[in-house]
Amino acid sequence: MFKLRSLVTALALIGSMSVANAWEKLPTQAPEPADNPSTPEKIELGKMLYHDPRLSSTGTVSCASCHNTMLGGEDNRPNSMGVNGQTGGRSAPTVWNSAFNKVQFWDGRAATLEEQAAGPVTNPIEMGMKSWDDVTARLKGIPGYQAAFKDVYGENSISKENATKAIAAYERTLITPNSPYDKFVGGDKSALTAQQIRGMEKVAELGCGSCHSGAAFNGAGTFQKFPMNADGFLEAKYHFTKDKGVAEVSKKSEDEHFFKVPTLRNIALTAPYFHNGSVATLEDAVKIMAKVQLNKELSKDETADIVAFLNGLTGEFPKQTMPTLPLTSGKTTN
Amino acid sequence: MFKLRSLVTALALIGSMSVANAWEKLPTQAPEPADNPSTPEKIELGKMLYHDPRLSSTGTVSCASCHNTMLGGEDNRPNSMGVNGQTGGRSAPTVWNSAFNKVQFWDGRAATLEEQAAGPVTNPIEMGMKSWDDVTARLKGIPGYQAAFKDVYGENSISKENATKAIAAYERTLITPNSPYDKFVGGDKSALTAQQIRGMEKVAELGCGSCHSGAAFNGAGTFQKFPMNADGFLEAKYHFTKDKGVAEVSKKSEDEHFFKVPTLRNIALTAPYFHNGSVATLEDAVKIMAKVQLNKELSKDETADIVAFLNGLTGEFPKQTMPTLPLTSGKTTN
Numbered sequence: 001m002f003k004l005r006s007l008v009t010a011l012a013l014i015g016s017m018s019v020a021n022a023w024e025k026l027p028t029q030a031p032e033p034a035d036n037p038s039t040p041e042k043i044e045l046g047k048m049l050y051h052d053p054r055l056s057s058t059g060t061v062s063c064a065s066c067h068n069t070m071l072g073g074e075d076n077r078p079n080s081m082g083v084n085g086q087t088g089g090r091s092a093p094t095v096w097n098s099a100f101n102k103v104q105f106w107d108g109r110a111a112t113l114e115e116q117a118a119g120p121v122t123n124p125i126e127m128g129m130k131s132w133d134d135v136t137a138r139l140k141g142i143p144g145y146q147a148a149f150k151d152v153y154g155e156n157s158i159s160k161e162n163a164t165k166a167i168a169a170y171e172r173t174l175i176t177p178n179s180p181y182d183k184f185v186g187g188d189k190s191a192l193t194a195q196q197i198r199g200m201e202k203v204a205e206l207g208c209g210s211c212h213s214g215a216a217f218n219g220a221g222t223f224q225k226f227p228m229n230a231d232g233f234l235e236a237k238y239h240f241t242k243d244k245g246v247a248e249v250s251k252k253s254e255d256e257h258f259f260k261v262p263t264l265r266n267i268a269l270t271a272p273y274f275h276n277g278s279v280a281t282l283e284d285a286v287k288i289m290a291k292v293q294l295n296k297e298l299s300k301d302e303t304a305d306i307v308a309f310l311n312g313l314t315g316e317f318p319k320q321t322m323p324t325l326p327l328t329s330g331k332t333t334n
Numbered sequence: 335m336f337k338l339r340s341l342v343t344a345l346a347l348i349g350s351m352s353v354a355n356a357w358e359k360l361p362t363q364a365p366e367p368a369d370n371p372s373t374p375e376k377i378e379l380g381k382m383l384y385h386d387p388r389l390s391s392t393g394t395v396s397c398a399s400c401h402n403t404m405l406g407g408e409d410n411r412p413n414s415m416g417v418n419g420q421t422g423g424r425s426a427p428t429v430w431n432s433a434f435n436k437v438q439f440w441d442g443r444a445a446t447l448e449e450q451a452a453g454p455v456t457n458p459i460e461m462g463m464k465s466w467d468d469v470t471a472r473l474k475g476i477p478g479y480q481a482a483f484k485d486v487y488g489e490n491s492i493s494k495e496n497a498t499k500a501i502a503a504y505e506r507t508l509i510t511p512n513s514p515y516d517k518f519v520g521g522d523k524s525a526l527t528a529q530q531i532r533g534m535e536k537v538a539e540l541g542c543g544s545c546h547s548g549a550a551f552n553g554a555g556t557f558q559k560f561p562m563n564a565d566g567f568l569e570a571k572y573h574f575t576k577d578k579g580v581a582e583v584s585k586k587s588e589d590e591h592f593f594k595v596p597t598l599r600n601i602a603l604t605a606p607y608f609h610n611g612s613v614a615t616l617e618d619a620v621k622i623m624a625k626v627q628l629n630k631e632l633s634k635d636e637t638a639d640i641v642a643f644l645n646g647l648t649g650e651f652p653k654q655t656m657p658t659l660p661l662t663s664g665k666t667t668n
Contacts, residue, residue: 051404060399060415070385070659076667081394085419272666282664311663322654325404329645330616332606333410 023200024215025182026265026315030099030172036114038169045148046170048323049163054142054333055121055135057128058083063120063167067095069174069320072269078277082120083128089243091277096317097265099172100216106275108223108260109249113168118160132160138333139163144326176266176315184312192312199309202302206294211261217313219261226259226275227292234288238278245275268311282307357534358549359516360599360649364433364506370448372503379482380504382657383497388476388667389455389469391462392417397454397501401429403508403654406603412611416454417462423577425611430651431599433506434550440609442557442594443583447502452494466494472667473497478660510600510649518646526646533643536636540628545595551647553595560593560609561626568622572612579609602645616641 032038049055053062066080067073073094075081080092090106098104104116120126121135129135139145139158149157152166181200183191192200203209209217211224227240235241246255259275272278273285286306290296298306327333366372383389387396400414401407407428409415414426424440432438438450454460455469463469473479473492483491486500515534517525526534537543543551545558561574569575580589593609606612607619620640624630632640661667 053402053405054410058415058419059409059411065394068387068659070656071387072661075393076388076661077393078666081392083419085392085417268663269661271662271664280666307664314663317658319658320656322404322656324651324653325402327406327410327603328605329602329648330605330641332412332614 023181023185025185026097026175026177026179026215027100028175028177030175032169032172033112033114036165036168038172039152041148042152042166042169043173044170044323045152046166046168047320048145048148048325049167050170051323052325054138054325055127055129056083057130059333061127063095063117066092066120066126069095069317072096072266073098073174074270076271078272080126082123082126086125088125090275091272093262094266094270095171096174096176096315097216097263099175100214100263101218101260103223103260106243106259106262107246107249109246113171114161114164117164117167117171136160136163141331142326142328142333148326173318176317179265179315180312181309182315193308195305195308196312197309199305199307200312202306203309206290206296208289211293212264217264222261223258224261224293225257227257229292229295231292234292238274238288239276240274240278240292243275264310264313266314268307268314282310286310357515357519359519360431360509360511360513360549361434362509362511364509366503366506367446367448370499370502372506373486375482376486376500376503377507378504378657379486380500380502381654382479382482382659383501384504385657386659388472388659389461389463390417391464393667395461397429397451400426400454400460403429403651406430406600407432407508408604410605412606414460416457416460420459422459424609425606427596428600428604429505430508430510430649431550431597433509434548435552435594435597436556437594440577440593440596441580441583443580447505448495448498451498451501451505469497470494475665476660476662476667482660507652510651513599513649514646515643516649527642529639529642530646531643533639533641534646536640537643540624540630542623545627546598551598556595557592558595558627559591561591563626563629565626568626572608572622573610574608574612574626577609598644598647600648602641602648616644620644 050063053060053065055062061083066075066082068075073096074092078091079087079089081087093106099113102111104110104113105119110116110119118132122129122131136158139149145158149162153162180191180196184197211219211222213219223246226245227234230241241257244256246258247253249255267273268282271282272280273282274288279285279288283303286303287298290298384397387394387399389396395417400409400416402409407430408426412425413421413423415421427440432450433447438444438447439453444450444453452466456463456465470492473483479492483496487496514525514530518531545553545556547553557580560579561568564575575591578590580592581587583589601607602616605616606614607616608622613619613622617637620637621632624632
């Protein structure tokens with residue numbers, strides 16, 4: 001189905017510029033699960049928790065440390081750095097527009113934002129808390145959090161479930177609409193340059209959209225094998241296959257090297273690239289993708305055109321206020 | 335002079351409640367040095383730099399990591415944690431109202447906010463950059479910073495001096511007015527509770543103001559010896575004298591154990607206490623101060639009254655917007 005759609009798009013684009021509406025604009029609202037409707041109070045609580053380093057064992061790492069909304073939604077590092085300077089093997093995906101992912105984490109091991117939010121907190125090399133019981137005990141010791149949870153969920157409601165629901169509700173507000181691409185798709189033909197339009201056509205022609213489909217260019221949660229084609233030179237340089245992706249979780253050989261298709265939204269701001277953050281520039285990332293996924297060698301001009309188009313996927317980042325994190329009067333929390 | 339003033343205050347307070355105006359309200363504007371006038375653009379640039387973890391070698395530690403404006407202006411930890419999980423021996427002072435300090439750092443080794451801002455960036459256990467040349471080279475690689483510096487200082491103006499001036503200008507906006515104490519001093523007699531007023535009188539009577547003087551209760555930049563009186567039990571527990579304070583910098587024996595007098599503003603939010611962050615609660619901090627500085631044993635009620643008063647020094651934290659940090663399109667910065 002994806003193949004067909006991308007072919008149609010490609011043909012349409014080549015034929016006429018009136019096809020722009022075959023491409024999708026980013027929705028300005030994220031879908032909410034029935035059991036976690038958003039409210040302003042819940043979003044504000046989630047923003048507090050998201051930015052609170054006391055959710056880590058050392059009190060130094062918050063969700064925002066690796067998924068920094070001020071910095072393109074991630075940390076600009078190859079691999080993120082958790083408590084006590086520890087690093088893992090993966091590059092932090094951007095939190096912006098993560099509400100449009102159908103699965104979370106590079107290996108898709110969390111089905112929802114709520115489930116994802118629970119993970120890093122107790123990961124020993126990320127936020128390092130021993131258990132969620134320790135997290136909720138710490139939160140219960142902070143009167144401001146007691147009050148904030150009460151406002152959202154009622155009396156004595158500090159729990160893992162309610163904390164992660166609030167974080168997810170906040171994350172659902174992190175949407176970057178009105179990229180040049182969105183404006184173009186919305187009818188403003190001057191929003192993309194001639195080079196960007198060439199890049200857009202090339203993306204369609206190559207079939208990038210068979211995986212990077214949909215409004216968020218992220219395959220709507222489907223997994224894809226990466227790399228598809230072995231390349232000794234690239235492997236020696238970037239070690240793509242060291243990480244087995246979905247198989248690291250499922251332990252099934254058929255899942256080896258399958259990863260969640262990452263969004264292309266704001267990709268110009270989220271270097272370095274790939275699951276292991278091994279590629280420093282978007283230009284190299286584009287060339288590598290063509291080579292290992294599609295077995296195509298792109299010319300310098302083709303690469304530049306696609307990079308120009310991808311720069312057109314940078315959206316508007318809504319201004320956020322900083323949360324004031326509640327403190328326990330006269331007492332250390334950690 | 336301080337002694338006299340505090341005695342006058344104490345006597346006046348004991349005699350009559352009309353003395354509240356002997357105490358000073360926090361100014362709502364910080365003094366600016368002649369060579370670094372604030373402008374909105376400079377403040378915004380400073381806010382960006384202050385929150386940018388790319389000013390550290392690992393890209394994980396910003397000024398805000400240890401002096402977190404969302405978290406009382408510091409990190410709520412005994413000792414701060416710099417790059418690669420390293421820790422020093424001192425507790426991060428709050429950045430809120432630091433514009434009213436006449437010297438900076440616990441040992442006062444920086445005379446100004448500008449000078450202070452330069453230090454941690456190249457401290458190997460704090461932000462770990464090898465040199466400011468490395469910092470400015472990194473900033474020069476980010477087009478958004480080139481543009482922001484140009485707006486403030488003119489063409490090609492990225493430099494250590496201009497970066498630290500901008501950070502200082504931002505820090506001068508971090509003022510927390512309208513604490514219950516300020517309202518009380520301004521004439522609203524209901525702003526402090528009866529217990530807080532008793533605590534205020536006790537503070538005056540004890541002579542706390544001989545060091546914690548002025549609108550920021552910080553001795554206007556004077557140093558003071560801590561601890562004044564040796565106490566074997568407390569020393570064994572808290573190791574106060576391990577750090578030689580000003581003498582660590584000056585190497586002079588007469589400076590041993592002298593420290594900048596810290597502000598009492600928002601002290602209820604900045605646990606743990608003292609230069610080494612060894613004391614977890616404000617109650618203990620108050621009792622210890624009375625003991626080792628004034629050789630007084632406070633009763634439980636006296637301590638509670640003073641703690642109540644100190645809670646009245648928590649001001650209003652102005653809402654801040656999050657800066658959007660400029661990114662280099664399609665390229666990792668670090």
